[in-house]
Amino acid sequence: METNLNVGIETPKDKLELRTTIKEFKDFYGYEPYVISSSPGRLDFLNTHQDYKGLPVVGIAVNLRVYIALRRIEGSEAIIASGNLMDQGVDYVDRFDVSKVMLRRDGWFGDYFRATYMYLREMGYTLGGVKAWVRSWVPIASGLGSSGALITAFLGGLNEVFDLGLSTSDIAEAAYRVEHYVMGIPCGRLDQYTSAYGGVVLINTKPPYDVRRLRFKEGVFAVLDSCIKHSTMDVHSIKQRELREALSKLITIANDELRKKLSTDLSRVSWEELTEEELMPYLSNLPMELRNRVLFTLRMHESTKLALKVIEGVKPKRSELSRVLKPIKCRVSLRSSDWFLKVIGCVMTYQHILLRDLYEVSTPELDRLVRVSIRYGAYGAKLSGAGMGGVVIALFKDIEEANNLVNHCLRRRYACRGYVVSVDEGLRTWPP
Incomplete structure (x- = not known):
């Protein structure tokens, strides 16, 4: 099965990142993925530290993206592997039974995927096993919304693989609830909504959590990473x-x-x-x-x-x-x-x-x-x-x-x- 690279690809950078993710999935699992899902990191542009107070915030989705290649498999086992962690020479594969999944805690990368399964099953969705490969170009723990992008991309992939029928709004809110309630991270909605919707967006962080696209076409942004990691x-x-x-x-x-x-x-x-x-x-x-x-x-x-x-x-x-x-x-x-x-x-x-x-x-x-x-x-x-x-x-x-x-x-x-x-x-x- 060959994955079509001509659907929605706009830049050589996009195509290279997509090809890399597909190749790594195939090298690791031995066959092609069924779907590739990708979400952007974001700039925390205006009203920082205000989304958890119910105040509107402005995020900018940028061309630093996370890619997840997925394939549905028989049975109830999920296998998730991270190319970034493989490069670092640390544990990079998580396996769990999706019918009785629990978080491992202690900063385990697989908890993002476990928490996503836990939330969707709690909401009544029927999910089976998957094989997934993650490759991210969003720097981790750098203030660019890497975890929100990761969960959003995984939800997008599961939505396609299992035909869940989730809208962009559904995925954005689900990504927030996975991170905030299941994982217990005291975040607001900026990261997940910006990653799901893209562009420059004004996010109302009180119900009904609507999103308005802003016209901001002038100027460019430089991003400087101090490489001081934070929690x-x-x-x-x-x-x-x-x-x-x-x-x-x-x-x-x-x-x-x-x-x-x-x-x-x-x-x-x-x-x-x-x-x-x-x-x-x-x-x-x-x-x-x-x-x-x-x-x-x-x-x-x-x-x-x-x-x-x-x-x-x-x-x-x-x-x-x-x-x-x-x-x-x-x-x-x-x-x-x-x-x-x-x-x-x-x-x-x-x-x-x-x-x-x-x-x-x-x-x-x-x-x-x-x-x-x-x-x-x-x-x-x-x-x-x-x-x-x-x-x-x-x-x-x-x-x-x-x-x-x-x-x-x-x-x-x-x-x-x-x-x-x-x-x-x-x-x-x-x-x-």
Whole structure:
């Protein structure tokens, strides 16, 4: 059986990655896969650390993708092998009985696939055994949504192999629930929804979890990997605990009107109705660390609303730029041809400052990458993902400028890896 490589292939890079995945599956199992499923990594573009609070976030799917080749087999055994782990010389094959699957824990790579089976069976779907081969070009634990892309791609493959009838929305929500509820990772919906839908998307993280595609066609992004690995679970757990503690203290001292807007369930707080002015008399009674977590949430969201207006083509007033982006001087001529990119860049840099100072999830290495990016002509730069390591993303006018930054950071060893990325499609599958 020959897999058709001419369906939906747009670039030589896509075709090479697809051929590699198919060849490795065939070399390992001895025959062709039935389907290949692929999902993109993502840039955590706007409103970082807000999706688990029920606030809207903006993600960008990029052309760093994970590929999974699958074939349905008789019986109830699933065999999953990872080409990336094979390259590292570590255990790279997981086997389990899909009729009585359990998680192994302790960071075992196979748990992503086990958890997916567990969730689908719990939802009433009938699944049999598969053989699968994974090859990923999304750096792991770098703030590019590698685990969300992996689960999304696996769901997409199972959907084809077992004819489950899942829509893009179904797959996005299932991927979130697999990671959040089955695996117990305190993530929001940014990664899974961006990976499933692709493009530049505004994700409403409250029901009905709708997605709106944004027109963002100008500029290019450089991605600089610090190669400082982080645990999303650790970072998110700490910050969510701190914010819940802050809200708990506010509830005990707030007046009745304000108390109605608060909750220790982060997604049930009326964040969009709260203002700094009404909170400030009470925030002054909190330790600085807890006060900053609340201020971060409000200011991050306010700057995201500004960016969304700009993306929709609305020119902001200078007074609005000064009010929203208080700590930085956003020098923008609103008559210039690149005013749009300049304002978006200012918002990016401002959000990095908030992540550094009010949420404390940056590191000196990430801060240096942001400074160097701006020195090399970036409109703006910020960390992407949970923080405490991972990548910095920088917005440029053209590919040449972005490449210059990447090459400089690699030469100076400020980054261990660097990419100039383009916006990419979401979940894709290739049948035989």
